[in-house]
Every structure is written in C-alpha cells, then in structure tokens.
Amino acid sequence: MQLYTRAASSCSFRIRIALGVKKLPWEAVLVDVAMQQGEKYRDLNPQALVPFLVDGKAKIGQTLAILEYLEEAYSDAPRLLPGDILARARVRAIASFVVADIQPLQNTGLDDYFEKEGVNHFAWKQHWISYRFEGLEKMLHPLQGRYSHGDNVTMADCCLIPQVWNAINRYSIDMSKYPAIKAVYENCIKEAAFANAAPDKQPDFTG
Template identity: 40%
Template sequence: MASDATVIPSESKLQLYSYFRSSCAWRVRIALNLKELKYEYKAVNLLKGEQFSPEFAKLNPLNMVPALVDGDIVIIDSLAIIMYLEEKHPQHPLLPQDLHRKAINFQAANIVCSSIQPFQNLSVLNYIGQKINSDEKLVWAQYHITKGFAALEKLLKPFSGRYATGDDVFLADLFLAPQLHTAINRFKVDMTEFPLLFRLDEAYNKLPAFLAAMPDAQPDAVKP
C-alpha cells in the first residue's frame, strides 16, 4: 500500500486514506479543500486489494475507503468524517443555518450515499458480473443512478440557486459532485431528464476546491 504520497506538505495530524476514483473519498477531499485543511494522502489501491491488508484492516474493518486519521482518532465513513470536520473546523460551514435547507442537504446526501452509490460500488458490480453477466453491470448501475437522480431533481428544484440548495456550497454539493461526474463519465447516464443536476455538474467543474479533489488530480491517479 502506497503511503508516502502527499497532497499538501503538512504539519497537521490529518491523514486521509483514499483511492483516487472512490466517490466516497472524493467527497472528503472536497470538504478538506473547502476548509483549507492540510492533510497527508495515503493511497489505497482498491483494484490491487490493498484495502484488505492487515495494516489497513486495523483502521477500517469494513475494508473500504475513506478513512481519516486525526491523531488517535480514526473515522471510517465519509459522512461521519465530513461532520467531524464540520464540528472541529467551523471555517466555510457545510450546512446552512436555515433548518429546512439543512434538512434538504441531509436528504440529498443520504440519497446519494444510501440509494445510489452503494449500487454502483465496485464490489457490487463485480458480484453482478459474476452471478449474472458482465453486460448487466452497466444496466444495473444506470437503473439505480437514474432512479436516485429523478428524486434529487424533484427534491432540489425548489431550493437550488447557483448550487444545490442556494448560492453557497453546502453538504449536498459535496455528495452530488462526485456522483454526477461518475454517472456522466463512467456510466454514461443520459442527463436529458435532469437539467438541474446537469447544470450543477457544470457549476462544480468551475470551483477550485472541487477541481483539486478530482480523481485525475490525485497522486495515485492512473495516467492515460
């Protein structure tokens, strides 16, 4: 497991165990960038099975990324990590003060992390390919993505501004950006029926904190 790649030279204790393509780790990278927190990037190659190494299993018994280490504290879920960062580092708040919009942010994040992303997870797609056939993997992923996108399009329409829930970047945007990019570029989802989400994807592609978190910008990215 590569462990010496560094995003930003850092005196902080923060270490992020990440895989460049992981949308879950991607969300956390955006949060760290928005809050201007220095961290050491610890690459975990999921394709090589490094998540099952004894070293990593001590940090995350689920054998998944991300994992954030802050001194003696280890957090292994992307939402939990982001909420931890939000509590500890209040700069650039990731939740609005308005209770209704705050709830919408949690709902949007939950749709992505529980109703979309798990169904396109590498282990799930590999299982579908083994149990049925490889052609079904794309169909399976597209079905669950478009189902979730239909809900998000309706949920966010009354609240959207420049971004998902207004003119400021909040929690929902951190979850949407990796999901939209992956859906469009990896799973070739037709965005015709989702004009709001498509517009948001274009908006995210102009934000420095989001661009710096993109897979191709990570030290473990596979170069074409």
C-alpha cells in the same frame, strides 16, 4: 491530518472536496486493494474501507461521519451546513439520499457478482442510477441556487458531485434529462475544491 483515500473511490472524492472547501491542510495516504485487504490497515480501520480520516486522536470512517466531524471540529472554516435548522435538514436529506440510495448502485464491487450471474451490470446500473436521478432532480428543484442548496457549497454538493462525475464518465448517463443536477454539477466542478478533488487529478488514477 491524514486522509486514507483512493482515486477510484467516489466516497473518498467527497472528503477531498470537503477538505478543499474548508481549506484544511491534509496529507493523502493512497490505499490500493492490497493495502486495503492487509492486516495493518484493518488494525487501523476495522471496516477496511476508504476514506478514513486521522486527525490527531480522531480516527473516523464513513463519509457522513467525517463530514460532520469536519464541520464541528473546524467551525471557523467555511461551513458545509447552513445556519437554519430546516435548511440543514434539507442538505442532510440530499446528502443521505446520494450516499444511501445512489452511490451503492455505482459500487464496482457489484460488477464481479453480476458477471458471474450473467447480468449486464452496465445496463443495470444505467437504469437504476437514472431512476434515482429522477427523484434527486425533484429534490433539487425547490430553493435551488448555484448549488444544491442556495448559493453556498454544502455537504450535499460534496456528496452529489462524485456520483454525477461517475454517472457521466463511467456510465454515460445523459444528464440533459436532469437540468437541475446538471446545473449544480457544472457550477461546482468549476470550483478549485471540486476540480482538484476529481479522480483524474489524483496520483493513483488509472482511468
């Protein structure tokens, strides 16, 4: 199994976590900007994004699709979704909220545009990430255990922790305002699957 990944990509961070949680062996293929823009990578992955998973005949982009694939293809490994249908829906809702409504606000691709327009992108991102965290805090409050949903790591945690890592390390968000999110983050990051997947633990990390 190969994962096309980059340290700075929070989306790649999600899949590195999931592979660690499920204890699956994998090989990292490091994708820099030049490779990502090259024809060879586009032939393999027409979206030309990271992460991209290659597992035998399976060639999959987009993190939620990759997470669902890993859950179904490796059902004997530790699960990323709970057994109850309503619990699975809640986990997916949290994951989707992070993927669709929080991560795009942190996308570094916005920075060049904002600079051209004379917008303070750092302050803009701080404002909107904080705003979305207010909603996420309320989502996490019911049924909260050690993690986003109860006391087992789920797909929601795989998606949440990279964005909190960015919020803390790149955007100086005061996490004391979000005690539920902060508690989940602190519990997760103690686990090897999360700590080892962090950007600063990757060979291509540049700070």
